[in-house]
Amino acid sequence: MPTGRIVKALSGYYYVQPDDETQEEWITCRARGLFKKKGLSPLVGDQVTYELSNETEGTVTEIKLPRKSELVRPPMANAEVAVLVFSVTEPSLNLQLLDKFLVHIESAGLDALICLTKSDLANEEEQACYEQAEQLYRQIGYDVYVTSSKEGTGVAAIHQALEGKIGVFAGQSGVGKSSLLNCLLPGLNLETNAISQKLGRGKHTTRHVELIPLPGQAWMADTPGFSQLDFMQVEAEELSGCFPEFRALAASCKFRGCQHNGEPKCQVMNAVEQGEVSRSRYDHYLYFLQEIKDKKRRY
Structure with missing residues (x-):
């Protein structure tokens, strides 16, 4: 049987890009009922028969398993890297939201750019x-790129x-x-919308997950825009491991499973006081920790 990759899912249909390079058109597919019986749904990014x-x-x-990764939001399989796109203005740079995205990406096991x-x-x-911000996240170990879609700067590096x-x-x-993807693949012409001056945010110009082929054998998904993430997939005990600068320090804390929230001889808290760990990152960690605990109590 032929094989390919699901590049788009919409209204119960799966659009498969064949591995056979002579076949350029997508194959429009339904999924066999046996997947539902197994509690398994095909996802964009899946390699399938x-x-x-x-x-x-x-x-x-058939879906080729195991998947390299599986994201709940957006629903997508086999992603290796997440490009976290944040503007420096219109809307203003939101570091708390950036840190929240980074937690989810670390939890999913993806590389972050x-x-x-x-x-x-x-x-x-x-x-x-x-x-x-660029200096801070580079020191932590993340790759940071400053770009302008209008001027084309930083696009080649990405x-x-x-x-x-x-x-x-x-x-x-x-x-x-979408503007950045349009720069990465000229002629793509994804829909873009201006920022609402009243609300300070843009309209959601992307309404489904779709893999877009880029030069260099890359596939990237432009996902629906959203401004909030929940922590249903992250446990309180796992949160500190999603902060790379905490991980090495945590091994030297007095208590195993230290949550770095008032425990004696906590090396993460000590590093914050010494200026070795960003105070803003630590404050965001505490905020997320409380959010997770509150959410778990409600459920």
């Missing part, structure tokens, strides 16, 4: 802010970083994800 009913239609018969967009629109104060990978673009709505 399918059975043809005619030249352009067929049925997904931080992209700060709209650098050409930043005033002096905003430029100082994003330069400090292109190179994504070669041969399957990834997902994520971030707050209105930050320029």
